[in-house]
Amino acid sequence: xxxxxxxxxxxxxxxxxxxxxxxSLHTMGxxxxxxxxxxxxxxxxxxxxxxxxxxERVKAMCxxxxxxxxxxxxxxxxxx
Amino acid sequence: MKFAVxxxxxxxxxxxxxxAVEDVVRQPVDYVWHTATDLSDYDAILVxxxxxxxxxxxxxxxxxFAPVMAEVRKAAxxxxxxxxxxxxxxxxxxxxxxxxxxxxxxxxKFRCHPVDLRVENAGTAFTNDYEKGEVVRIPIAHGEGNFxxxxxxxxxxxxxxxxxxxxxxENPNGSVDNIAGICNEAGNVVGMMPHPERAVSxxxxxxxxxxxxxxxxxxxxxxxxxAR
Numbered sequence: 001x002x003x004x005x006x007x008x009x010x011x012x013x014x015x016x017x018x019x020x021x022x023x024s025l026h027t028m029g030x031x032x033x034x035x036x037x038x039x040x041x042x043x044x045x046x047x048x049x050x051x052x053x054x055x056e057r058v059k060a061m062c063x064x065x066x067x068x069x070x071x072x073x074x075x076x077x078x079x080x
Numbered sequence: 081m082k083f084a085v086x087x088x089x090x091x092x093x094x095x096x097x098x099x100a101v102e103d104v105v106r107q108p109v110d111y112v113w114h115t116a117t118d119l120s121d122y123d124a125i126l127v128x129x130x131x132x133x134x135x136x137x138x139x140x141x142x143x144x145f146a147p148v149m150a151e152v153r154k155a156a157x158x159x160x161x162x163x164x165x166x167x168x169x170x171x172x173x174x175x176x177x178x179x180x181x182x183x184x185x186x187x188x189k190f191r192c193h194p195v196d197l198r199v200e201n202a203g204t205a206f207t208n209d210y211e212k213g214e215v216v217r218i219p220i221a222h223g224e225g226n227f228x229x230x231x232x233x234x235x236x237x238x239x240x241x242x243x244x245x246x247x248x249x250e251n252p253n254g255s256v257d258n259i260a261g262i263c264n265e266a267g268n269v270v271g272m273m274p275h276p277e278r279a280v281s282x283x284x285x286x287x288x289x290x291x292x293x294x295x296x297x298x299x300x301x302x303x304x305x306x307a308r
Binding site for chain 1: 180
Protein backbone atom coordinates (compact mmCIF):
# COMPACT_ATOMS: atom_id res chain seq x y z
CA UNK A 1 0.00 0.00 0.00
CA UNK A 2 1.17 3.51 -0.70
CA UNK A 3 0.55 6.56 1.46
CA UNK A 4 0.83 10.05 0.02
CA UNK A 5 1.31 12.68 2.71
CA UNK A 6 0.88 16.42 2.20
CA UNK A 7 2.20 18.80 4.85
CA UNK A 8 1.37 22.48 4.59
CA UNK A 9 2.03 25.50 6.78
CA UNK A 10 -1.06 26.51 8.77
CA UNK A 11 -3.10 29.34 7.31
CA UNK A 12 -2.32 31.74 10.15
CA UNK A 13 1.44 31.05 10.11
CA UNK A 14 3.70 33.19 7.95
CA UNK A 15 5.15 31.36 4.93
CA UNK A 16 8.20 33.41 3.89
CA UNK A 17 9.05 30.99 1.06
CA UNK A 18 5.54 31.20 -0.35
CA UNK A 19 5.68 35.00 -0.19
CA UNK A 20 9.04 35.08 -2.00
CA UNK A 21 7.79 32.77 -4.76
CA UNK A 22 4.61 34.84 -5.11
CA UNK A 23 6.74 38.01 -5.48
CA SER A 24 8.90 36.33 -8.11
CA LEU A 25 5.89 35.11 -10.09
CA HIS A 26 4.48 38.65 -10.06
CA THR A 27 7.81 40.05 -11.27
CA MET A 28 7.72 37.51 -14.13
CA GLY A 29 4.32 38.80 -15.22
CA UNK A 30 2.04 36.16 -13.66
CA UNK A 31 -0.11 38.82 -12.01
CA UNK A 32 -3.05 36.45 -11.61
CA UNK A 33 -1.22 34.60 -8.82
CA UNK A 34 -2.79 35.23 -5.42
CA UNK A 35 -1.44 33.60 -2.31
CA UNK A 36 1.33 30.98 -2.67
CA UNK A 37 1.85 28.39 0.06
CA UNK A 38 4.77 25.96 -0.01
CA UNK A 39 4.51 22.57 1.62
CA UNK A 40 5.94 19.07 1.54
CA UNK A 41 4.91 16.00 -0.39
CA UNK A 42 5.94 12.57 0.85
CA UNK A 43 5.42 9.07 -0.56
CA UNK A 44 5.52 6.19 1.90
CA UNK A 45 5.50 2.55 0.80
CA UNK A 46 3.69 0.56 3.49
CA UNK A 47 4.12 -3.14 3.99
CA UNK A 48 0.46 -3.83 4.79
CA UNK A 49 -2.88 -4.48 3.12
CA UNK A 50 -4.95 -3.51 6.13
CA UNK A 51 -6.39 -0.13 5.24
CA UNK A 52 -7.82 0.71 8.66
CA UNK A 53 -4.53 -0.16 10.32
CA UNK A 54 -2.57 1.85 7.75
CA UNK A 55 -4.84 4.84 8.31
CA GLU A 56 -4.19 4.72 12.04
CA ARG A 57 -0.43 4.20 11.64
CA VAL A 58 0.09 6.98 9.08
CA LYS A 59 -1.89 9.36 11.27
CA ALA A 60 0.46 8.52 14.16
CA MET A 61 3.49 9.09 11.89
CA CYS A 62 2.14 12.49 10.90
CA UNK A 63 1.37 13.53 14.46
CA UNK A 64 4.71 12.35 15.82
CA UNK A 65 7.22 13.15 13.11
CA UNK A 66 6.08 14.07 9.60
CA UNK A 67 4.30 17.28 10.62
CA UNK A 68 4.81 19.72 13.47
CA UNK A 69 1.21 20.48 14.35
CA UNK A 70 2.21 23.74 16.06
CA UNK A 71 2.88 25.23 12.62
CA UNK A 72 1.73 22.67 10.05
CA UNK A 73 -1.40 20.86 8.86
CA UNK A 74 -1.30 17.48 7.19
CA UNK A 75 -3.52 15.22 5.12
CA UNK A 76 -2.84 11.89 3.45
CA UNK A 77 -4.22 9.49 0.90
CA UNK A 78 -3.89 5.71 0.83
CA UNK A 79 -3.90 3.70 -2.36
CA UNK A 80 -3.34 0.11 -3.33
CA MET B 81 28.85 20.86 39.03
CA LYS B 82 28.93 18.53 36.04
CA PHE B 83 27.91 19.65 32.56
CA ALA B 84 26.96 17.56 29.52
CA VAL B 85 27.17 18.86 25.96
CA UNK B 86 24.99 16.70 23.73
CA UNK B 87 26.39 15.78 20.33
CA UNK B 88 24.14 14.73 17.44
CA UNK B 89 25.35 13.88 13.95
CA UNK B 90 25.54 17.37 12.45
CA UNK B 91 26.03 19.35 15.67
CA UNK B 92 28.69 21.99 15.03
CA UNK B 93 28.70 24.27 18.08
CA UNK B 94 29.49 21.48 20.52
CA UNK B 95 33.19 22.32 20.83
CA UNK B 96 32.48 26.03 21.45
CA UNK B 97 29.94 25.05 24.09
CA UNK B 98 32.34 22.70 25.88
CA UNK B 99 35.19 25.25 25.78
CA ALA B 100 32.85 27.95 27.11
CA VAL B 101 32.11 25.81 30.16
CA GLU B 102 35.79 24.99 30.65
CA ASP B 103 36.96 28.57 30.24
CA VAL B 104 34.19 30.43 32.05
CA VAL B 105 33.23 28.26 35.01
CA ARG B 106 36.03 25.66 35.01
CA GLN B 107 33.71 22.80 35.86
CA PRO B 108 33.84 19.20 34.56
CA VAL B 109 32.15 18.87 31.19
CA ASP B 110 31.72 15.93 28.81
CA TYR B 111 30.56 15.47 25.26
CA VAL B 112 27.60 13.07 25.36
CA TRP B 113 26.70 11.24 22.16
CA HIS B 114 23.07 11.17 21.02
CA THR B 115 22.84 7.43 21.71
CA ALA B 116 23.48 7.84 25.46
CA THR B 117 20.82 6.37 27.72
CA ASP B 118 21.87 7.75 31.09
CA LEU B 119 22.37 11.42 31.98
CA SER B 120 21.90 10.99 35.72
CA ASP B 121 25.52 12.06 36.40
CA TYR B 122 24.96 15.54 35.02
CA ASP B 123 23.63 18.67 36.68
CA ALA B 124 23.27 20.70 33.50
CA ILE B 125 22.63 19.60 29.93
CA LEU B 126 23.60 21.87 27.06
CA VAL B 127 22.07 21.23 23.64
CA UNK B 128 24.33 22.94 21.11
CA UNK B 129 23.71 24.47 17.72
CA UNK B 130 24.33 22.94 14.33
CA UNK B 131 22.33 21.00 11.81
CA UNK B 132 21.42 17.77 13.58
CA UNK B 133 20.59 15.01 11.09
CA UNK B 134 21.07 17.56 8.32
CA UNK B 135 17.94 19.37 9.58
CA UNK B 136 16.07 16.96 7.29
CA UNK B 137 12.28 17.23 7.40
CA UNK B 138 12.38 20.13 9.90
CA UNK B 139 15.11 21.56 12.14
CA UNK B 140 15.37 19.33 15.19
CA UNK B 141 12.57 16.99 14.06
CA UNK B 142 14.72 13.87 13.86
CA UNK B 143 17.11 14.70 16.72
CA UNK B 144 14.11 14.93 19.00
CA PHE B 145 13.70 11.14 18.73
CA ALA B 146 17.36 10.33 19.47
CA PRO B 147 17.73 7.97 22.47
CA VAL B 148 19.34 10.68 24.62
CA MET B 149 16.23 12.85 24.40
CA ALA B 150 14.24 10.54 26.70
CA GLU B 151 16.94 11.23 29.30
CA VAL B 152 16.77 14.96 28.66
CA ARG B 153 13.04 14.79 29.34
CA LYS B 154 13.66 12.98 32.63
CA ALA B 155 16.31 15.53 33.61
CA ALA B 156 13.91 18.38 32.82
CA UNK B 157 11.26 16.81 35.05
CA UNK B 158 13.80 16.49 37.85
CA UNK B 159 14.51 20.22 37.60
CA UNK B 160 18.02 19.91 36.20
CA UNK B 161 19.27 22.86 34.15
CA UNK B 162 18.85 22.49 30.40
CA UNK B 163 19.93 25.04 27.81
CA UNK B 164 19.22 24.71 24.09
CA UNK B 165 21.00 27.12 21.77
CA UNK B 166 20.01 27.62 18.13
CA UNK B 167 19.49 24.09 16.78
CA UNK B 168 19.34 23.03 20.44
CA UNK B 169 16.39 25.41 20.91
CA UNK B 170 14.73 23.95 17.81
CA UNK B 171 15.22 20.43 19.20
CA UNK B 172 13.69 21.38 22.57
CA UNK B 173 10.60 22.87 20.90
CA UNK B 174 10.22 19.83 18.63
CA UNK B 175 10.49 17.65 21.74
CA UNK B 176 7.74 19.65 23.42
CA UNK B 177 10.02 20.65 26.30
CA UNK B 178 9.47 24.25 25.26
CA UNK B 179 6.37 25.67 23.55
CA UNK B 180 6.16 27.09 20.01
CA UNK B 181 8.26 26.39 16.93
CA UNK B 182 11.08 27.99 14.93
CA UNK B 183 10.29 28.70 11.29
CA UNK B 184 12.17 30.21 8.36
CA UNK B 185 13.49 33.77 8.87
CA UNK B 186 11.08 36.24 7.29
CA UNK B 187 14.01 37.59 5.22
CA UNK B 188 14.71 34.03 3.94
CA LYS B 189 18.36 34.85 4.69
CA PHE B 190 20.79 33.13 7.00
CA ARG B 191 21.54 35.90 9.50
CA CYS B 192 24.96 35.75 11.14
CA HIS B 193 25.92 38.83 13.19
CA PRO B 194 25.86 40.20 16.76
CA VAL B 195 22.50 41.35 18.12
CA ASP B 196 21.40 43.30 21.17
CA LEU B 197 19.15 41.34 23.49
CA ARG B 198 17.06 42.62 26.35
CA VAL B 199 17.03 40.34 29.37
CA GLU B 200 13.34 39.94 30.19
CA ASN B 201 13.63 37.26 32.86
CA ALA B 202 16.69 37.32 35.12
CA GLY B 203 15.29 34.60 37.34
CA THR B 204 16.12 31.49 35.33
CA ALA B 205 18.97 29.11 36.04
CA PHE B 206 20.84 30.60 33.07
CA THR B 207 20.12 34.32 33.52
CA ASN B 208 20.42 35.06 37.26
CA ASP B 209 23.73 36.89 36.71
CA TYR B 210 21.95 39.53 34.58
CA GLU B 211 19.60 42.33 35.59
CA LYS B 212 16.09 42.42 34.20
CA GLY B 213 15.96 45.01 31.42
CA GLU B 214 19.71 44.89 30.80
CA VAL B 215 20.81 44.89 27.15
CA VAL B 216 23.51 42.37 26.21
CA ARG B 217 25.29 41.66 22.94
CA ILE B 218 25.35 38.06 21.73
CA PRO B 219 25.68 36.81 18.13
CA ILE B 220 23.03 35.00 16.13
CA ALA B 221 23.69 32.55 13.27
CA HIS B 222 20.54 30.98 11.88
CA GLY B 223 18.23 30.63 8.90
CA GLU B 224 15.28 29.36 10.89
CA GLY B 225 15.03 31.36 14.08
CA ASN B 226 11.63 32.92 13.55
CA PHE B 227 9.86 31.96 16.77
CA UNK B 228 6.18 31.25 16.26
CA UNK B 229 3.44 30.40 18.72
CA UNK B 230 -0.30 31.03 18.69
CA UNK B 231 -1.85 33.95 20.59
CA UNK B 232 -2.98 31.74 23.45
CA UNK B 233 0.55 30.38 23.97
CA UNK B 234 2.02 33.89 23.75
CA UNK B 235 -0.38 35.12 26.42
CA UNK B 236 0.67 32.20 28.61
CA UNK B 237 4.39 32.90 28.03
CA UNK B 238 3.85 36.50 29.11
CA UNK B 239 1.68 35.63 32.11
CA UNK B 240 4.23 33.10 33.40
CA UNK B 241 7.24 35.32 32.70
CA UNK B 242 8.62 32.72 30.26
CA UNK B 243 10.07 35.20 27.78
CA UNK B 244 13.75 35.25 28.70
CA UNK B 245 15.27 37.39 25.92
CA UNK B 246 13.84 39.78 23.33
CA UNK B 247 15.69 41.35 20.41
CA UNK B 248 16.35 44.91 21.63
CA UNK B 249 17.10 46.35 18.18
CA GLU B 250 15.92 45.20 14.78
CA ASN B 251 14.08 41.88 14.82
CA PRO B 252 16.41 39.74 12.66
CA ASN B 253 13.98 36.94 11.79
CA GLY B 254 10.37 38.02 12.24
CA SER B 255 9.84 36.23 15.55
CA VAL B 256 6.58 36.78 17.41
CA ASP B 257 6.83 39.66 19.91
CA ASN B 258 10.60 39.97 19.18
CA ILE B 259 11.23 36.79 21.15
CA ALA B 260 14.82 35.53 21.12
CA GLY B 261 14.63 33.05 24.00
CA ILE B 262 12.08 31.44 26.30
CA CYS B 263 11.94 29.07 29.26
CA ASN B 264 9.52 26.43 30.51
CA GLU B 265 7.11 27.20 33.33
CA ALA B 266 9.53 25.97 36.00
CA GLY B 267 12.38 28.07 34.56
CA ASN B 268 14.93 25.23 34.45
CA VAL B 269 14.72 24.68 30.67
CA VAL B 270 15.84 27.62 28.53
CA GLY B 271 16.00 27.84 24.74
CA MET B 272 17.40 30.70 22.68
CA MET B 273 18.48 31.41 19.11
CA PRO B 274 21.56 33.60 19.92
CA HIS B 275 24.83 31.85 20.79
CA PRO B 276 26.13 32.74 24.28
CA GLU B 277 28.99 30.26 23.83
CA ARG B 278 30.32 32.50 21.05
CA ALA B 279 30.37 35.54 23.36
CA VAL B 280 32.55 34.47 26.26
CA SER B 281 35.54 36.78 25.78
CA UNK B 282 36.15 40.36 24.64
CA UNK B 283 38.47 38.84 22.05
CA UNK B 284 35.36 37.33 20.46
CA UNK B 285 33.61 40.70 20.34
CA UNK B 286 31.63 40.30 23.55
CA UNK B 287 31.86 38.53 26.87
CA UNK B 288 28.17 38.99 27.66
CA UNK B 289 27.33 35.33 27.00
CA UNK B 290 29.78 34.14 29.64
CA UNK B 291 27.37 35.20 32.35
CA UNK B 292 24.88 32.53 31.27
CA UNK B 293 27.40 29.88 32.30
CA UNK B 294 28.16 31.74 35.54
CA UNK B 295 24.43 31.92 36.18
CA UNK B 296 24.12 28.14 35.88
CA UNK B 297 26.93 27.62 38.39
CA UNK B 298 25.44 30.17 40.79
CA UNK B 299 22.01 28.56 40.50
CA UNK B 300 23.54 25.17 41.20
CA UNK B 301 25.48 26.39 44.22
CA UNK B 302 22.46 28.11 45.75
CA UNK B 303 20.26 25.08 45.03
CA UNK B 304 22.80 22.84 46.77
CA UNK B 305 23.03 25.25 49.72
CA UNK B 306 19.28 25.36 50.21
CA ALA B 307 19.07 21.57 50.00
CA ARG B 308 21.56 21.23 52.81
